[in-house]
Amino acid sequence: MAYISCNNLMLGYAGKKIVFNLSFQVRKGDYLCIVGENGIGKSTLVKTLLHLQEPLGGTIDIDDGLMPYEIGYLPQQTIIQKDFPASAWEIVLSGTLSKCGRKLFYGEREKEIARKNMEKMDIWQVRHKCYRNLSGGQQQRILLARALCATSKLLLLDEPVSGLDPKVTADFYNLVKELNEEGISVIMVSHDIQAIDYASHILHIEKKNSFFGTREEYLQSNKCKLFQNAEAVNYE
Numbered sequence: 001m002a003y004i005s006c007n008n009l010m011l012g013y014a015g016k017k018i019v020f021n022l023s024f025q026v027r028k029g030d031y032l033c034i035v036g037e038n039g040i041g042k043s044t045l046v047k048t049l050l051h052l053q054e055p056l057g058g059t060i061d062i063d064d065g066l067m068p069y070e071i072g073y074l075p076q077q078t079i080i081q082k083d084f085p086a087s088a089w090e091i092v093l094s095g096t097l098s099k100c101g102r103k104l105f106y107g108e109r110e111k112e113i114a115r116k117n118m119e120k121m122d123i124w125q126v127r128h129k130c131y132r133n134l135s136g137g138q139q140q141r142i143l144l145a146r147a148l149c150a151t152s153k154l155l156l157l158d159e160p161v162s163g164l165d166p167k168v169t170a171d172f173y174n175l176v177k178e179l180n181e182e183g184i185s186v187i188m189v190s191h192d193i194q195a196i197d198y199a200s201h202i203l204h205i206e207k208k209n210s211f212f213g214t215r216e217e218y219l220q221s222n223k224c225k226l227f228q229n230a231e232a233v234n235y236e
């Protein structure tokens, strides 16, 4: 049984089909890295997995005890989000909203969940600071703590290291890997070739002929070689 099983998905928008025949699974303990060229449809897949939009075809089955609201989501950061005028504490606490039920404000239970996750991400000391005044690495830890408030099962991270320097990027990858080793499944969308080193499975999206398999299978594939060559060109 899998947390998420996608079969023959077709993704896109009204009048515009962008990806065909996408099939993959995410099981408990998996770490899925999603790669693919710019504009291929990675964020569209993320929105579809979050039920923010419907697939144009195919099925998404959620099972193995995962409730749709138990996906902890770390969105791709825009410049506007980076400037968000709220404290670190307010942002992390907002991750508990799905646990508030019909209550209009956060209770002691939600505050305790937020505190624990801030301590775990080593950002408790910056809780009163304004989010926009923190470093990129601290901002990503805040968003990760927020996502952890929503779930102990599955994290969905959309381009979490873009704009971070190599040291902060490596720290962030190691942090996510530790969470995965504690049992949290991870889906990470990335442009970064390094990201695949941490994953158990890879989904390389192409318009009609996507690859899904283990990291070892991917490393042997032509798609991986093309991705590595494209990255090498980007760095030249």
Ligand SMILES: Nc1ncnc2c1ncn2[C@@H]1O[C@H](COP(=O)(O)OP(=O)(O)OP(=O)(O)O)[C@@H](O)[C@H]1O
Pocket (backbone or CB within 6 Å): 013, 016, 018, 036, 037, 038, 039, 040, 041, 042, 043, 044, 045
């Ligand atoms: N709301 C929308 N309505 C119509 N088309 C859209 C919409 N959002 C995205 N698209 C188009 O869908 C395609 C896939 O976009 P998407 O953002 O999913 O790609 P991506 O792989 O995440 O790109 P990137 O790597 O640059 O972040 C693009 O051609 C994009 O222009």
